[in-house]
Amino acid sequence: MTSLLEKPASPGHGDAFTRHLYTMRYSPERGWYDGSLRPMESLSLHPATIGLHYGQVIFEGMKAFRQADGSIAVFRPWENARRFRRSAARLAMPELPEHLYMAGVDQVVAADQGELSDHPDHSLYLRPLMFGTDVNLMLRPSEDYRFLVLAFTAGGFFGDEVRPVSVLICRSQSRAMPDGTGDVKCAANYAPSFVAQRQAQEAGCQQVVWLDSAERRWVEEMGGMNLFFVRGSGPDAEVSTTPLTGTLLPGVTRDSLLRLAARLGHRVSERPVTVDEWRAGCGSGEITEVFACGTAAVLTPVGTVRDGDRGDWTVGDGEMGPVTRTLRQALVDLQHGRAADPDGWLHHLR
Structure with missing residues (x-):
């Protein structure tokens, strides 16, 4: 399968980002809301964003793989969704329901699957992320949060050849x-x-x-x-x-x-x-x-x-x-x- 974007033969690990980003917000009054797929973009954050100062940030890592029939599938994402909830609970953050987590993953993979080649050593690495967004430097948990899913095409973590x-x-x-x-x-x-x-x-x-x-x-x-x-x-x-x-x-x-x-x-x-x-x-x-x-x-x-x-x-x-x-x-x-x-x-x- 030919990539929609021109990528290097070896994408490396961590910087060959795909073209889309999923984002969703949380507030105590509205719960989870405003989930949408957008073009990849930079974030605008106030310098006093709680997540930046007190480490109220959790994330996951998982991969989607090109299948033998040319389709694409994510490996065990429900396990990552459950672990994401456990991480949120430990950091006094709202637990994201697993179906909402999966909705973000599915939308990013569907939008950017064409950027994954059929090279057997390449994958689409997915990075769900949640952080506190309150603009307040009181030492307390944030009340508002943002959930993101971004992705990059990945080669070998230690290089293309598997060596000890x-x-x-x-x-x-x-x-x-x-x-x-x-x-x-x-x-x-x-x-x-x-x-x-x-x-x-x-x-x-x-x-x-x-x-x-x-x-x-x-x-x-x-x-x-x-x-x-x-x-x-x-x-x-x-x-x-x-x-x-x-x-x-x-x-x-x-x-x-x-x-x-x-x-x-x-x-x-x-x-x-x-x-x-x-x-x-x-x-x-x-x-x-x-x-x-x-x-x-x-x-x-x-x-x-x-x-x-x-x-x-x-x-x-x-x-x-x-x-x-x-x-x-x-x-x-x-x-x-x-x-x-x-x-x-x-x-x-x-």
Whole structure:
């Protein structure tokens, strides 16, 4: 399918925006109102907008994929809609009904689906967003809100070729703490992680691995992605991930992979792992593969780990392992409509 707009062969990730924007407003008196699809435009905000000052901002990330028959479908958007409601509740914001969330998603996808090529590695990344719009600097929740849905065409998060990444264990900072906001998708979770991410890059790594805030020994997440560990090999390999303790984001891709791995015959588990166990497991050969997953990154293998003066180690042979490769292909085939969808995860435009 030919794109309606001229786009680069590789759209990258994050700036190839499409031509439309969905917007809707909320007030206590009117509820949700004035939902409409508009041309992509800049926002005009008063400098005292509450969301800018006190972080009353939540968002989601999901993708639409070109299907084998040329149509387009969004992957598990209802799960994102439910998580969006949980995030709103945590930040004292009005919960957006799921059918209104989906109305905005559907309108943007319908309007801009022609901008997505049939390249198998490209997708339409959707970003629903809500923020407080009151013009008032009193330290309180906003009363009025704005909901937006925008989109961009996306290639690979780490580039066009899927290659193992190197990671740095972060022991000086934490991404989240118990009873905080680590399990919801709010804007305030992300800027504090930039310093550690920069330190990882300065150490020659592409990503940072977060540990628990209490003991700094339990593995939690990689950047903004969930981590998986593979023990053993072949059909008998166990695929495990860190349990949801309240400090981790319950990823939609994470849940999908747990189900896909079980469907492929693997033993699956949710169990904690320490950095020392990770290092020892790779040294003994018990841990054969490690990968991270998320909407943007899909499945990304971890090849090497750096842990400051505690030393570095390699996962397996440093390359993408067979279990990771098989799971990634199973997920991508399902997202593109090349495999069966027994759970109804694909939301097709009507």
